[in-house]
Amino acid sequence: MxxxxxxxxxxxxxxxxxxxxxxxxxxxxxxxxxxxxxxxxxxxxxxxxxxxxxxxxxxxxxxxxxxxxxxxxxxxxxxxxxxxxxxxxxxxxxxxxxxxxxxxxxxAVTGNALPVAEYTLAMILLAGKDTFTHRERFRSTHAYPSPVETAHTGNVGRQVGIIGASRVGRRVLELLRPFDFTVLLHDPYVSAAEAAGLGAQLLSLDDLLSRSDIVSLHAPDIPETYRMLDGERLALIRDGGVLINTSRGALVDPDALADELVSGRLHAVLDVTEPEPLPAGSPLYRLPNVFLTPHIAGSLxxxxxxxxxxxxxxxxxxxxxxxxxxxxxxxxxxxxx
Structure with a gap:
């Protein structure tokens, strides 16, 4: 033949x-x-x-x-x-x-989701250990932190909020399973039973923001998600909370986020921003509570x-x-x- x-x-x-x-x-x-x-x-x-x-x-x-x-x-x-x-x-x-x-x-989006999820997991673990704050303090003091300074450090029982059960979001949920986190999820297309199967508790967006220590964005960039984290919603995140964005900068109001970060109330790990890249004069490059990376979470x-x-x-x-x-x-x- x-x-x-x-x-x-x-x-x-x-x-x-x-x-x-x-x-x-x-x-x-x-x-x-x-x-x-x-x-x-x-x-x-x-x-x-x-x-x-x-x-x-x-x-x-x-x-x-x-x-x-x-x-x-x-x-x-x-x-x-x-x-x-x-x-x-x-x-x-x-x-x-x-x-x-x-x-x-x-x-090949499924293949590209894996390194994004790996990056996210790494940042969640580092944020839970308050790594970035301790790094900045160690640079200036050259001294080890006291028990008082580390009293709120650690990953046991951290409330981690995942916004979006996308391919990346689901992979992050899978990677989080071995750790001692309480995992929360917001996704309007997911049922409570499906969320439980993914190892998470399904919540409204506002409830997730107010309960999470660390919030990680994995929603698509569509008209319904544009500026989904505006000033009012960012204000719901508890003091000292961490926002991780590996999705798209358009999901977050950039001015409201800058205000929160300049004030020092929130911390952020930002692999994406709006605009991208940020202008050279942006304060986010210099803030000790901001960890900026140049869109490297995806496949490289x-x-x-x-x-x-x-x-x-x-x-x-x-x-x-x-x-x-x-x-x-x-x-x-x-x-x-």
């Missing part, structure tokens, strides 16, 4: 990411699952040099740096039937024209290979006639990141 014809695929992303997404062994496996030119990486769908390959492409392998897939792109790719995204959210990538044509979309370095591996596995499923394991459906777009 003749071997089945491999689907024709084209890379569409910033080529700087390609070697980390698909190191040589994984690239070899990819080329066994699809017919593609590894030297052709499209950034401009109007580039004449890419026209012939795009006209034959059945699969686009996209990633960071891929332009929005609008009607013009679909005109250039008349045979396109599948988009495999080697990154997280596809919200800025796909639009109505793609859904209307019935193109299947898959995302060797973690990108995990995203590439998800894409290769999806291609192998396509070749075997099996359903995609990480399909993104149009109906989900209203409530996912």
């Amino acid at each position: 003749p071997s089945p014809q491999l689907p024709r695929a084209v890379f569409a992303l910033d080529p700087v990411h390609l070697p980390l997404l698909f190191p040589p062994p994984l690239m070899a496996r990819l080329r066994q699952a699809a017919e593609l030119d590894p030297a052709l990486v499209v950034r401009d769908f109007t580039d004449p040099a890419a026209a012939a390959a795009l006209a034959e492409a059945e699969v686009l392998i996209t990633g960071w740096g891929c332009p929005h897939l609008d009607a013009g792109v679909l005109t250039a790719t008349p045979r396109l039937r599948t988009v495999l995204h080697a990154a997280g959210s596809v919200r800025s990538l796909v639009g109505d024209a793609l859904w209307e044509r019935g193109i299947t979309v898959s995302s 370095g060797n973690e990108l290979e995990r995203l590439g591996r998800i894409v290769v596995e999806e291609l192998e499923r396509l070749g075997a006639g099996a359903p995609l394991a990480h399909e993104v459906r149009h109906a989900d777009m209203a409530r996912v990141a």
Whole structure:
């Protein structure tokens, strides 16, 4: 019997990411699952040099740096039937024209959720030990803290509030299970029974904020969550509470948050901000109660290979006639990141 014809695929992303997404062994496996030119990486769908390959492409392998897939792109790719995204959210990538044509979309968002959850767990544990405060104090005093100064330090019985049972949020909930935390959850799409199954107590947003020592944001950036933590809600967090944001800066009122942090009432671990990055004059760079990182919680370095591996596995499923394991459906777009 003749071997089945491999689907024709084209890379569409910033080529700087390609070697980390698909190191040589994984690239070899990819080329066994699809017919593609590894030297052709499209950034401009109007580039004449890419026209012939795009006209034959059945699969686009996209990633960071891929332009929005609008009607013009679909005109250039008349045979396109599948988009495999080697990154997280596809919200800025796909639009109505793609859904209307019935193109299947898959995302490596599950793979990208893991390092975000790991970062979050690390920050929760460090925040519970009051690590950042003790570090700043040790820098200036060179002295070990007294029992009085550590009386409220520790992770036993900490109330940790998770906002959003997203893929990241669920992974964080899973990682928190071995620890002596009381875990609270707010998500309007989750029932109390489901929350209990995730190891958390379901609460309203206001109740979660008022009861939590540490609040971690994992909700999607959609109109319903815009500025969900405004000044009134930030004020509900108890004095000395910690806000961790690895989601999107738009979920928090930046002026209200800055006021709380400048006053010293709250602490924050911020991997995302609004705007991003913050202007050079922002006080948040200098505050001892703020730990800022430059959007590093998601996949970086060797973690990108995990995203590439998800894409290769999806291609192998396509070749075997099996359903995609990480399909993104149009109906989900209203409530996912």
